[in-house]
Amino acid sequence: MSLKQISVFLENKKGQLAEVSALLGGNNINLHALSIADTQDFGILRLIAENPEAVAAVIKDAGYICTLTDVIAVSVPHTPGSLAHIVQILSEGGVDIEYTYAFAAADDDRAYMVFRVSDNMTAAALLGGEGLKTLSEKDLFVK
């Protein structure tokens, strides 16, 4: 099961992130996760939000470059070494991890990890085989 992440191209200029944040706030968009990868030149803003297609449309209309990217999200147990365990499962199964970031859901005390991997289907199957469920939009947003 995969999720749609909203990926936005940002120039590494002061105020760009604030601009996008204001845009999202102004459109009443509630973010579940936000992560930024940046270099000296540019940044890539990665967002998880409800109804990603609509969010992406709002961002594009404001003139930004924006795409939807399939990622997987896993609920991580509060036990030492659990993240290392997930990474090991994926790498032993031949799945490459491009990047990963964590977020906490607002209404429970669980931690979630988002993974952008080379092969979502294989990754979900590998993790499922170890009893780790990858989340769908429904799992995250409909409570």
Added chain:
Amino acid sequence: MNYYQPEIECASQEQIRAWQDERLVAQVKHVYENVPYYRNLMQEKGLTPDDIKGREDLHKLPFLTKNDLREAYPYGLLAVPTSECVRIQSTSGTTGKRVVAFYTQEDVNLWEDCCARAITAVGGTKEDVCQVAYGYGLFTGGPGLNGGSHKVGCLTLPMSSGNTERQIQFMRDLHATILCCTPSYAAYIGETVKEMGLTPEDLDLKAGIFGAEPWTEEMRRDIEKSLGLKAYDIYGLTETSGPGVSFECTEQKGMHINEDHFIAEIIDPETGEVLPDGEKGELVFTSITKKAFPLLRYRTRDICVLDRTPCACGRTHVRMSKPMGRSDDMLIIRGVNVFPSQIETVLLEKGYSPNYQILVDRVKNTDTLDINVELNPDQFSDTVKEISAREAALANDIKTVLGINPKIHLVAPKTITRSEGKAVRVIDKRKLHD
């Protein structure tokens, strides 16, 4: 293989050199005796015609620039009485005063020979129907190709430019096989053909001779596709006669310069020093056969490269590249000549937007070259790795062309500053420090 004047176009290098030596000596004498403006320039350098014994002495002569033409306007560079002249042609004169060039009957004759060589080189014969859709009048395009077409014996359609649907109707009804016009007008005719619900199969065109403005290889491919012909370049300036100073053959690998009429040099635009063949620099022409308006060492401001390697078409005259830019736009970065148009060409070829900005600066006594390029939405990736790889690949492509390594910055669309609708292409901060 067809030639209009095979004994000239395929002459040996020695023969060409001999013509050039002899004609140059006579031309310098003619100019010195009849053009006080140029005589003064020579005298300032302590030169008399006796100092010019052949091509090897050409570099001693003073340059002429567009500025000289303005100063000498209209008769100051005329070398024969107006009673000997039969024609003038003129530039559009968008910057400053227009250029007026004079022709004797023989000057017109030789110019038309040059255009006839160009038409023959793309396969034109007396069996062809040649549609001339360059403007007629003061502009050299129409009259030049019209005269060349007559000399080849083509059935000539003197359409001039404009009234595109009528152009296409004539093209179809009279089965035109050769089209002569500016490349932008050729592209427009191509679009109109499509809008009229026609395809290239409805036309009989086989070749097009397109010049008088800069165009890219991409435009060439588009025009060839939309009109179903092979598109050839032709070069010329009003100052040197008009189109036909050089022309492409069917090899499409540079334009053969008519060296029996013009001596071409490549100079360093900064120092004026003559550069060896194969080096990029400003093109300078010396007219060695024109009698009415014979310009010696005229600086074209066009930047190109000369190629003396043999051409498969059999012509022996040197080939010039398509002009890569104007010397006025040239930047010198780390001692290397850089033209914005070179960067633009790479961007278009690699699928980037032509909106870019060049930033030149000097950090710790070393010039830096940064290029901001607008990223297209379909080139975006959610991984830093891929975007960085794009920047590196583009930097490498540009380095291959320029010889120096730029730093590429991909930026969001529509973020490059535009002033009055036109993008500011170059910001040279070095000037602020000096």
